[in-house]
Amino acid sequence: MTVVNEADQVPLPQPVLAPLTRAAIFLVVTVKPEPESYATVRSFCGDLAGLIRAVEFRDIDAGLTCIVAFGSDAWDPLFGHVRPAELHPFREFRSGNRHALATPGDILFHIRARRMDICFELATQIMDKIGDAVSIADEVQGFRYFEDRDLIGFVDGTENPRGAVALEAALVGGEDAPFAGGSYVLVQKYLHDMKAWNALSTEEQERIIGRKKLSDIELDDSVKPSNAHSALTVIEENGKELKILRDNMPFGQPGRGEFGTYFIGYCRTPRITELMLENMFVGRPPGNYDRLLDFSKPVTGGLFFAPSATFLDGADAEPLVAAASTTPTLVLDPPSSSVRDTSLGIGSLRGEPNE
Numbered sequence: 001m002t003v004v005n006e007a008d009q010v011p012l013p014q015p016v017l018a019p020l021t022r023a024a025i026f027l028v029v030t031v032k033p034e035p036e037s038y039a040t041v042r043s044f045c046g047d048l049a050g051l052i053r054a055v056e057f058r059d060i061d062a063g064l065t066c067i068v069a070f071g072s073d074a075w076d077p078l079f080g081h082v083r084p085a086e087l088h089p090f091r092e093f094r095s096g097n098r099h100a101l102a103t104p105g106d107i108l109f110h111i112r113a114r115r116m117d118i119c120f121e122l123a124t125q126i127m128d129k130i131g132d133a134v135s136i137a138d139e140v141q142g143f144r145y146f147e148d149r150d151l152i153g154f155v156d157g158t159e160n161p162r163g164a165v166a167l168e169a170a171l172v173g174g175e176d177a178p179f180a181g182g183s184y185v186l187v188q189k190y191l192h193d194m195k196a197w198n199a200l201s202t203e204e205q206e207r208i209i210g211r212k213k214l215s216d217i218e219l220d221d222s223v224k225p226s227n228a229h230s231a232l233t234v235i236e237e238n239g240k241e242l243k244i245l246r247d248n249m250p251f252g253q254p255g256r257g258e259f260g261t262y263f264i265g266y267c268r269t270p271r272i273t274e275l276m277l278e279n280m281f282v283g284r285p286p287g288n289y290d291r292l293l294d295f296s297k298p299v300t301g302g303l304f305f306a307p308s309a310t311f312l313d314g315a316d317a318e319p320l321v322a323a324a325s326t327t328p329t330l331v332l333d334p335p336s337s338s339v340r341d342t343s344l345g346i347g348s349l350r351g352e353p354n355e
Contacts, residue, residue: 011181011308015065016170016245016266020157023116024142024249025123026187026262027109028302029134031074037133038077041107044130045315051129055122064113066122068312069185069304074106079315085176086184090303091274093281098293100188100281104137105302108185110264112247116141138300140189140262142249151250151259152197152296154209155216159230161243169243170266181308184270188263189300197295208291229292232279235272242272261296270303 031037048068056064070078072089090102109126111119150156161169172182202213210228211218224231235242244267252259265273280290
């Protein structure tokens, strides 16, 4: 695929900032190693938008969207050696019996709508197109649960950014011009020990999460433990919080005793989300880990890059070649402060080289 250099070319993002929905399907696949399998997937990228429109037309009010993202190992065989600057395999974190593990996955489809049946239909049509070229690594059907709560009873996603703040947090800008309008996507599938969790008092649960269970009000800093989930997942620089955009969904099979949360976070750099995981699993400082992990265990982990819709439309053309440094991009000014080099690397949100 050739990067377009016209002065007025602005990449159109995939619908990363679409509103939250009542239903979602998270589909992760691996591409079979034959060259023809990669060719099938590459060709499919240009057809995806039309496929979504065809299914969406069956119920315009359902708000159907689909985001497709690609893992590090699959990028080069699909699109060539020009790749997003920060795309790499999922970074694992391990401390004690806590392990944020990496699991196989070349392509992520994040399908969402107000109705599960239309999500199901799109997933069916996608697999009809590429099923012979891929193998299923994981598939989860998510749903909204009472007042946007997780299955552990707390509201999920309270601190999600909105509007211009969400756009700035989620989408790559001029720091990686050929891939402006794209987004890094980190996913983990967590399973909860509900019997152990429900054995805790409400007050104990609130101290672990850092919020009131009924009202969703954050606990005062004077009483909130430093290892509360809401404390460890806040990343700040010079007093400014660095955000990611979440669209987590509960899932489960009560007959099998399976209760879980599918975590999905979009960000213009994966290093913010990775620092959150490091704080949770290793601790801030080390040893002061997220006690929620005593009751909730990740069983998958993957990092993907969701390129712009403009990129996907031309993905079945010739291999991607480097563009001139003057390539126009979606203009997204980063936060006024850079990220400290003890966490994310100075200048990492401005496209400056890390020391």
